[in-house]
Amino acid sequence: MSMTETTTPRLLIVEDDASFARALRRSFERRGYEVRLTSSLEGVQSVLSEVTPAYAVVDLKLAGGSGLECVKELHGRDGDMRIVVLTGFASIATAVEAIKLGACHYLAKPANTDDIEAAFGKGGGDPTIAVTARPTSLKTLEWERIHETLLETDxxxxxxxxxxxxHRRTLARKLEKKRVP
Structure with a gap:
């Protein structure tokens, strides 16, 4: 095995937004990663039949289903793989499930290469993070209940x-709106 094979970190990006996936790929390749792209669980399985990456970036909501299945598959292949879940549908329920299934970190979109690379480096929780006493708003509770139910229904x-x-259209409109903290 040559020196470059052992020192080039391998990264799998699981993202169904093709332009975002290409932009991430280019950015990580400039940083020296060997990058593979896929947009589905089947694609993850195909990549894993050829190579085991050290790192993975997984979109939570894929056109063919949940990215959580991909996290489970990747973590099952290699428990030391550093998996970061990206989502535009952040909720406590999906964050907890992603971590339970083997993700090392969970980031809300938009996230850039710096954010993702920093998340790869985080080995554990941060006990010094500030705990706010701010009460949860009704909008936040509604948002989390919607996403908890989305998770339950895949x-x-x-x-x-x-x-x-x-109504389905009402739910679709709510999901299109940006989350209000």
């Missing part, structure tokens, strides 16, 4: 709307 919008007792 991101099926129609079933989530039915379980929450709201």
């Amino acid at each position: 991101f099926n919008i129609s079933e989530t709307a039915r379980r929450l007792g709201m």
Whole structure:
């Protein structure tokens, strides 16, 4: 094995937004990573049949389903793999599940290469992080309940709307809005 093979970190990006995935790929390649792209669990399995990356960036919501399945598959292959979950649908429920399934960190989009690389380096929790006494807003509670139900239904919008007792279009509109902290 040559020196470059042993020192070049391998990264798998699991993202169904092709332009975002290409931008991440270029950015990580400039930093010396060997990068593979895929957009599905099947793609993850295909890559794993050829190589085991040391790092992975996984989008939570993929066109074909949940990125959590990809996290489970990747962590099952190599428990030391550094997996960062990216999402535009951040919630406590999905963050907890991602960490339980083997992700080392969970970042809300937009996240850049610096954020992701910093997350790869984090080995544990930070007990010094400030605990705020701010009460949770009604909008935040609603957002988290929606995402908890989305997780339960494997991101099926129609079933989530039915379980929450709201019209599918109403739910879709709520999901399109930016989260209010």
